[in-house]
Amino acid sequence: MACMELNQVKTKGRLAGKTALITGAARGQGAVEAAMFAREGARVLVCDVLDEGGQAVADAINSDHGQGTAVFCRLDVSREPDWVQAIGLASETFGSLNVVVNNAGVLSPETITETTVETWDRMVAVNAAGPFLGIKHAVPAMRRVGGGSIVNVASVSAITAGKLGAAYHASKGAIRSLARSAAVQLAGDSIRVNTVFPGPVDTPMLRETYGPSHLSRFDTQHPMGRMAMPEEIAHGVLFLASDESSYMTGSELVIDGGWTAQ
Amino acid sequence: MKLKGKVAVISGAAGAMGAVEAKLFAQEGAKVLLGDLVEEDGNRVAGEIEASGGQALFHRLDVTKESDWVAAIAAAEERFGPVDVLINNAGVYRTTVIDQTTVADWDDIMAINARGVFLGTKCVIPSMRRAGAGSIVNISSTAGLVGNAVEGAYTASKGAVRMFSKAAAIHYAAEGIRVNSVHPGVIDTKMVEHLMADPELGPLVMSKIPMGRMGTAAEVAKMVLFLASDDSSYTTGSELVVDGGYSAQ
Numbered sequence: 001m002a003c004m005e006l007n008q009v010k011t012k013g014r015l016a017g018k019t020a021l022i023t024g025a026a027r028g029q030g031a032v033e034a035a036m037f038a039r040e041g042a043r044v045l046v047c048d049v050l051d052e053g054g055q056a057v058a059d060a061i062n063s064d065h066g067q068g069t070a071v072f073c074r075l076d077v078s079r080e081p082d083w084v085q086a087i088g089l090a091s092e093t094f095g096s097l098n099v100v101v102n103n104a105g106v107l108s109p110e111t112i113t114e115t116t117v118e119t120w121d122r123m124v125a126v127n128a129a130g131p132f133l134g135i136k137h138a139v140p141a142m143r144r145v146g147g148g149s150i151v152n153v154a155s156v157s158a159i160t161a162g163k164l165g166a167a168y169h170a171s172k173g174a175i176r177s178l179a180r181s182a183a184v185q186l187a188g189d190s191i192r193v194n195t196v197f198p199g200p201v202d203t204p205m206l207r208e209t210y211g212p213s214h215l216s217r218f219d220t221q222h223p224m225g226r227m228a229m230p231e232e233i234a235h236g237v238l239f240l241a242s243d244e245s246s247y248m249t250g251s252e253l254v255i256d257g258g259w260t261a262q
Numbered sequence: 263m264k265l266k267g268k269v270a271v272i273s274g275a276a277g278a279m280g281a282v283e284a285k286l287f288a289q290e291g292a293k294v295l296l297g298d299l300v301e302e303d304g305n306r307v308a309g310e311i312e313a314s315g316g317q318a319l320f321h322r323l324d325v326t327k328e329s330d331w332v333a334a335i336a337a338a339e340e341r342f343g344p345v346d347v348l349i350n351n352a353g354v355y356r357t358t359v360i361d362q363t364t365v366a367d368w369d370d371i372m373a374i375n376a377r378g379v380f381l382g383t384k385c386v387i388p389s390m391r392r393a394g395a396g397s398i399v400n401i402s403s404t405a406g407l408v409g410n411a412v413e414g415a416y417t418a419s420k421g422a423v424r425m426f427s428k429a430a431a432i433h434y435a436a437e438g439i440r441v442n443s444v445h446p447g448v449i450d451t452k453m454v455e456h457l458m459a460d461p462e463l464g465p466l467v468m469s470k471i472p473m474g475r476m477g478t479a480a481e482v483a484k485m486v487l488f489l490a491s492d493d494s495s496y497t498t499g500s501e502l503v504v505d506g507g508y509s510a511q
Contacts, residue, residue, distance in 0.1 A: 224496065224498065232495050235494065236497070239485075245481075245504075247473065247478070247505070248481075248504050249472065251502065256497075256500070258499040259499075261432055
């Protein structure tokens with residue numbers, strides 16, 4: 001029974017028949033993306049270092065969309081063996097891999113003089129090496145199915161700077177350039193690589209980093225006067241993951257309520 | 263349906279890209295006013311939409327004339343209600359080497375591609391205020407992002423569209439009116455037929471597209487739909503490139 005369900009391919013939705021790996025999917029924006037992808041017909045490998053939350057996200061998707069729609073896999077994006085295992089699991093479980101969303105990220109709001117080498121290394125390991133390893137190991141799996149779509153989640157911090165979080169800015173700037181390079185390199189393989197640049201999004205990451213009082217600055221300094229909801233970012237990620245964006249590669253989708261247009 | 267019940271105005275809707283946008287929008291539930299100079303083609307596209315169960319109305323529109331815009335927006339509002347979506351799609355493409363470009367050519371290109379977008383935006387704002395919110399999508403080009411040797415005036419006009427869109431986005435954000443620009447690369451339409459048929463320029467342009475092919479009007483229209491719809495509710499002042507990797511290099 002379980003096997004039959006696993007082999008069912010959904011025929012409806014904007015990602016019908018596709019399989020997607022999403023990192024940082026245990027909570028916040030990644031969890032919203034995973035649920036939205038499943039609703040649009042994808043089977044999803046929910047990846048995160050948070051075992052309990054990740055399993056809960058996969059369980060909720062399976063209870064909404066049928067057993068076998070989602071599987072949780074522990075993945076520390078900074079570790080290459082973890083990626084090898086996750087990509088292998090996606091291919092084994094779902095038979096193919098069409099979409100990777102490099103969504104996992106960490107934020108540390110220090111000034112440059114406060115930033116330790118440990119913090120710098122961690123930002124770069126998760127935010128930059130993570131997507132690099134994801135692309136590197138997704139490519140062979142995507143070549144086997146004739147192409148794919150890789151969506152990187154950077155940040156407006158890759159475009160414009162604030163006073164805090166120099167290491168975060170640097171790591172997000174790295175993804176931006178990496179994604180363009182990968183796009184040009186992989187276009188001939190029909191593998192598209194695009195990047196989403198969210199402004200402030202109302203997620204646990206931001207709330208834990210800044211606290212509620214500090215968050216109000218996003219309302220006063222913003223053209224739209226509010227933070228984004230995770231769904232508003234996920235819709236952009238979905239568009240880039242789907243075939244609707246078939247002529248887009250190396251592109252940058254800024255979803256920031258007008259923040260960087262100023 | 264992504265645009266259910268929304269009223270959309272599309273300029274240049276008799277041309278290849280505009281017609282595909284109009285048909286896609288109608289399929290997604292929008293009531294569409296098609297503006298264009300070419301009355302016969304515009305009426306035909308509107309007729310095709312109506313025949314397949316959609317709602318469409320053609321209105322003659324010279325995007326360089328303010329009075330034409332006022333009349334077109336009024337016609338859309340009278341027939342369908344306040345305007346929710348405006349696609350500034352009309353444009354003209356000419357290859358012009360700078361030292362051989364006449365002032366008349368320059369003025370013509372700037373009037374259609376840049377003044378047209380300004381006037382459309384200006385004239386739709388009161389209607390969008392009555393609608394309570396809105397989304398304006400301006401069709402720029404990769405030529406609005408990167409330079410090239412043979413499109414001096416065109417590049418300038420598309421650069422104007424890019425930056426105007428950001429200024430308008432900031433100005434109207436608080437009113438719930440979003441403004442974004444789309445930057446198509448080489449799209450397989452009549453507009454670039456001449457360029458791509460050139461024995462020297464055609465293969466040169468093609469060799470610079472990482473995906474190795476031109477885009478289709480439908481591929482651009484899907485991006486325009488995303489920006490027109492509420493799926494992009496936090497996106498404003500953004501520039502969306504649909505170019506097969508051309509400008510990422």
